[in-house]
Amino acid sequence: MTYLSFSGTSPRRRRLLRAAVAAVAVACTVAACSPVSDSGDDSKTDENQAAGQDSFGTPADPAAVKNGGKLVIALSAEPDALDPTLSRSLYSRYVFQAICQKLYDVDEKAQVVPQLATALPTTNSDGRTVTIPLRQGARFADGTPFDSAAVKTTLQRHLTNARSGRKSELGPVESVDTPDAQTVVVHLKQPFAPLVGALADRAGMIMSPKALQSLGDNFASAPVCVGPFKFAKRVPQNSIDVVKDPNFYDADKVHLDAISWHILSDASIRAANLRSGDAQVADSISTQDVAALRSDASVAVLQSQSLGYQGLTFNIGNVDGVGATPKPINRPIAQNAKIRQAFEYAIDRKALVQAVFNGIHAVACSPVSPASPFSSPEAQACPAHDPAKAKQLLAEAGVQTPYPVTMLASNTPDTLRLAQALQAMVKDGGFDLKINPVEYSSLLDEQDRGNFELLQLGWSGRIDPDANITNFVGSGGSQNVAGYSNPQLDAVLTQARQSNDVEERKKLYGQAVTILQQDDALIYLYRQRNLTAVSTKIQGLQVFPDGVLRAAFAGFTK
Amino acid sequence: MARYLLTRAWHSALTLLLSTVVVFLGVRALPGDPALALAGEDRSPEALEAIRHHYGLDQPLPLQFAQYVERVAQGDFGESIRTGVPVSSMLTTALPVTVELALLAILIAAALGVGAGVLAAVRRGHPAEWLANGLALVGLSVPHFWLGLLAILYLSVATGLFPASGFVPLLEDPVDNLHHIVLPAVILGTGLAAIIMRQTRSAMLDSLSSDHVRTAKAKGLRPRAVITRHALRNSLIVVVTIVGLQLGGLISGAVVTEQIFGLPGFGKMTIDAVFQRDYPVIQAVVLLTATAYIVINLLVDLLYSVIDPRIRVTGDPA
Numbered sequence: 001m002t003y004l005s006f007s008g009t010s011p012r013r014r015r016l017l018r019a020a021v022a023a024v025a026v027a028c029t030v031a032a033c034s035p036v037s038d039s040g041d042d043s044k045t046d047e048n049q050a051a052g053q054d055s056f057g058t059p060a061d062p063a064a065v066k067n068g069g070k071l072v073i074a075l076s077a078e079p080d081a082l083d084p085t086l087s088r089s090l091y092s093r094y095v096f097q098a099i100c101q102k103l104y105d106v107d108e109k110a111q112v113v114p115q116l117a118t119a120l121p122t123t124n125s126d127g128r129t130v131t132i133p134l135r136q137g138a139r140f141a142d143g144t145p146f147d148s149a150a151v152k153t154t155l156q157r158h159l160t161n162a163r164s165g166r167k168s169e170l171g172p173v174e175s176v177d178t179p180d181a182q183t184v185v186v187h188l189k190q191p192f193a194p195l196v197g198a199l200a201d202r203a204g205m206i207m208s209p210k211a212l213q214s215l216g217d218n219f220a221s222a223p224v225c226v227g228p229f230k231f232a233k234r235v236p237q238n239s240i241d242v243v244k245d246p247n248f249y250d251a252d253k254v255h256l257d258a259i260s261w262h263i264l265s266d267a268s269i270r271a272a273n274l275r276s277g278d279a280q281v282a283d284s285i286s287t288q289d290v291a292a293l294r295s296d297a298s299v300a301v302l303q304s305q306s307l308g309y310q311g312l313t314f315n316i317g318n319v320d321g322v323g324a325t326p327k328p329i330n331r332p333i334a335q336n337a338k339i340r341q342a343f344e345y346a347i348d349r350k351a352l353v354q355a356v357f358n359g360i361h362a363v364a365c366s367p368v369s370p371a372s373p374f375s376s377p378e379a380q381a382c383p384a385h386d387p388a389k390a391k392q393l394l395a396e397a398g399v400q401t402p403y404p405v406t407m408l409a410s411n412t413p414d415t416l417r418l419a420q421a422l423q424a425m426v427k428d429g430g431f432d433l434k435i436n437p438v439e440y441s442s443l444l445d446e447q448d449r450g451n452f453e454l455l456q457l458g459w460s461g462r463i464d465p466d467a468n469i470t471n472f473v474g475s476g477g478s479q480n481v482a483g484y485s486n487p488q489l490d491a492v493l494t495q496a497r498q499s500n501d502v503e504e505r506k507k508l509y510g511q512a513v514t515i516l517q518q519d520d521a522l523i524y525l526y527r528q529r530n531l532t533a534v535s536t537k538i539q540g541l542q543v544f545p546d547g548v549l550r551a552a553f554a555g556f557t558k
Numbered sequence: 559m560a561r562y563l564l565t566r567a568w569h570s571a572l573t574l575l576l577s578t579v580v581v582f583l584g585v586r587a588l589p590g591d592p593a594l595a596l597a598g599e600d601r602s603p604e605a606l607e608a609i610r611h612h613y614g615l616d617q618p619l620p621l622q623f624a625q626y627v628e629r630v631a632q633g634d635f636g637e638s639i640r641t642g643v644p645v646s647s648m649l650t651t652a653l654p655v656t657v658e659l660a661l662l663a664i665l666i667a668a669a670l671g672v673g674a675g676v677l678a679a680v681r682r683g684h685p686a687e688w689l690a691n692g693l694a695l696v697g698l699s700v701p702h703f704w705l706g707l708l709a710i711l712y713l714s715v716a717t718g719l720f721p722a723s724g725f726v727p728l729l730e731d732p733v734d735n736l737h738h739i740v741l742p743a744v745i746l747g748t749g750l751a752a753i754i755m756r757q758t759r760s761a762m763l764d765s766l767s768s769d770h771v772r773t774a775k776a777k778g779l780r781p782r783a784v785i786t787r788h789a790l791r792n793s794l795i796v797v798v799t800i801v802g803l804q805l806g807g808l809i810s811g812a813v814v815t816e817q818i819f820g821l822p823g824f825g826k827m828t829i830d831a832v833f834q835r836d837y838p839v840i841q842a843v844v845l846l847t848a849t850a851y852i853v854i855n856l857l858v859d860l861l862y863s864v865i866d867p868r869i870r871v872t873g874d875p876a
Contacts, residue, residue, distance in 0.1 A: 078640070078641070078830065080640055080641060080642075081641060081642045088596060162608040163608045163612055165605060167604070167605075168602050168604075168605075220642055234643075235822055236641050236643050236647075236648045236821045236822070237652070237826055238822030239822075240723075262724055262820060263818045263820070264723055266818065267819070269710065269818060270721075272722045274724045275715040276710075276713070276714040276721070276722040277718065277722050323603050361640070438589075438834070439589075439590070439596045439833075441588075441589070441834070441835050443589045444590065444594045445589055445590045445591050445594055446589075447723060448591075478601065556827070
């Protein structure tokens, strides 16, 4: 089985990359910054899955896999409710991938492609009417037909259910029309470009109206959608089982009889299950285990750079809790951007990623992933590591050094190693970093209350850049835990979310990154690579930049 | 007797109510918010509000408590905040796993411990005693989780003798069930086996040098009969007491063992619930554990009077 590396694709792509790198280099001589160039390193074209390269997996070759068999996937955390409207856990998306198809999907280049729709949506000139053509002849697992009425029922449930996790993702939807069985028209109050990205995630998973009617809020107890597999059984805390769905429109492309996800929270136990053959796939492998697994000839490691980020958030105005109007905080680092910039200059991201994650994760300096079609040289600009500059900025700010900063961080081993490396690093830049490790649920609580000076947390990432930026740094954003507000940035972000022109959006997100790096309320550090270990007995397992493990069309090697 | 039972029942009810209050307030005193833990990454103020409302977390505490007690009295433990599954159905799937694991661990520990203990006492000064003592020392001092990891590494990954993790319900496939649970039960039983071995050995040494054993020997009984019928039988009283006392330790050991072997039991459920701040699940687990302890204690006290008529039970406070 071969897993193609991302950088070893086409010569055209490489030329583009070189052009991009050159453009950043020119921009950087002016702006004293260095480009992020880690995932697209041209010199590495071998397919040996070197650290810091993506390998998404390849589709199964129908001639090389046999039909039948049950695939066991060792999953690191338990999915929550298997209800596309209510689900909030990323792990549920792994299961949904097999049982609930979406209007749109993403490919390995993070581009949106049709799934239950037949083409990308057409948007009218004022950007407020979005038309989606639907697949004909598809059936839900209960045998009922998939049509525009079903799409409307699902979207309305997403928008009206009190506990819906989809409402904010769908944006300003005014109404949904069904001119015929194969067409859905979504009317928006304002133009909203991130809609397509949302429909390529849980918001685009269409549920059987019949099942919704009979199960209501208990849909998760026996979810019914259109998918290669259908729900069979769930043992809470333990496992989820699905079996092949004969009603699926492409059933002849499905090789497996069944898939079972076993929840095993310990990374070494997952690896052990993989080696013993009890499982064929293990997700969320630790960067520490990758080398050992790679040396095992019966295991391949897929790695796909996430669309999200890990970062450091300063509390600059979160006094009354997230979402409340920001208030000034009487701390130099909260008031003076120079001190925050100094902190950023003190960080050597490359060394950090190398030391803590064996160079597997990718350096990140902005919320826009280089894998995103909306990335640009401006969006990938990166302040260089410069401890002398950090000290100079601290002197300009007129504060005493070493300047003390307390950082709240999760108490997991990986995060603590990161925090300790940071601590040693920023010392040279004139900072005295104290680490305050807390358990994850408490961390979220402290974060939202604003009980922190500096905080380390990340975001798993979404297809559309708007979903990775606006909520976190836009004024009043539901996850703007920094209490950051910059009207200039808000204007850029609003313009970007209302534009349907990719080039214009690219430019605007580049501008947004420039503003973000000046204010430095959030310092982006690195982008995780989702690490999945797969037995070589299995073909066709893929992990794309949306982080979702795609197992539905995999098969056992003949 | 009836008066005694009534008093004990009344005390038990009071203890249960108190433990309910303690755990109800205790989980709410934990830092962290179940709504936040559930909302995960998609958390808008409206979503958090809706979650809190759905689970009644936006109500005043006394009202929440009253509603909770009322529902529990009707046998309704609510639904898990994390998965939306009724807690009672989670309990019915998790409880048999832990009970089976614990019972099997006790059986294995008793068989190993008593056997090794008798051997060590009878073959005093022989290499067999040193070996038994050495193994007991290892069993006592090596933590479960490490032994578990080693067992997975050598008995599952390297040799494939046992599955590395997972569980098959007893009723679904008894053979496969045993195949999955034997290894965790052995690991969980090692500590207890070591304790039982030490106790059996010293009790056996006492018995072997006692008068009635000497008489039995003098009567010309075969050594095997002397050991099993006369010496061991007397020593077993100690063993039974130890097993009873160690039950609590066994349950907490089961928490770790279940986590390592991915067994969907009580322990794993509790840990996951605490990390997720899944109040209804934590409350149900603690309430059930408290009830079990109270009932077992009551049974033990009643049993004493059955076993030893010199112990009398009365309704008077002790």
